Amino acid sequence: MPTPSSRDEYKKNLLLNIYQLVQATLTDDDSIHPTRVAQSIHSDTREYFNAERWKPSPVYEGIQTRIPTGEVLTLHIRMWQAETPEDEQRCQQWVTGKVVKIESLYRPDDGARFGLVPTGKRNPRSFQYRAVVSSSLKVWRGKLTPQQAQAREPFYHHETIPPVQSPQEASA
Structure with missing residues (x-):
């Protein structure tokens, strides 16, 4: 998956990853590597709320x-x-x-x-x-x-x- 370049893309990635993590938790399925998904949620959340990144240039x-x-x-x-x-x-x-x-x-x-x-x-x-x-x-x-x-x-x-x-x- 390519790195998001806008806040909307980060939001879309976050929602998809949260959905995948919830599904994996409910079905007790670790085939999607829930640890990796959780780390992705963590880093995407940091980037989404990073005010410096979205400051206009x-x-x-x-x-x-x-x-x-x-x-x-x-x-x-x-x-x-x-x-x-x-x-x-x-x-x-x-x-x-x-x-x-x-x-x-x-x-x-x-x-x-x-x-x-x-x-x-x-x-x-x-x-x-x-x-x-x-x-x-x-x-x-x-x-x-x-x-x-x-x-x-x-x-x-x-x-x-x-x-x-x-x-x-x-x-x-």
Whole structure:
């Protein structure tokens, strides 16, 4: 049986497993391995009520619907805001290549993991964008250098802006 991917599928599995366990108990039949069914009920119940798992991922869903796979794209991923000129290079990635797949990040993070074959390479590499404060993702169609990309408007742009502080909080 495949792993459920929605709350309704978990609910359906739970009800079926409970029914099977009750039937096995009433008929004193252990051919369905009641211990395994009970363990399945336990784990499905935990997943069904796991609030973190069912929290929406709006950034990932937006990336998945707007960014095509199978095309050559240029990605600019900024992980954090650089505070010194030395940090500027370490806080960002410029990647050009063919996007093979887009996956969600592990919970509780929102963002995406890109399976991308960089230009001039054969095998896909993994690049991830995590939507945290001061991070951003810009995507352009085609193979562009950073200078060319800066001169053009990206077709996808997501930026997480830090919260605005009042003057009293900033001076404290």
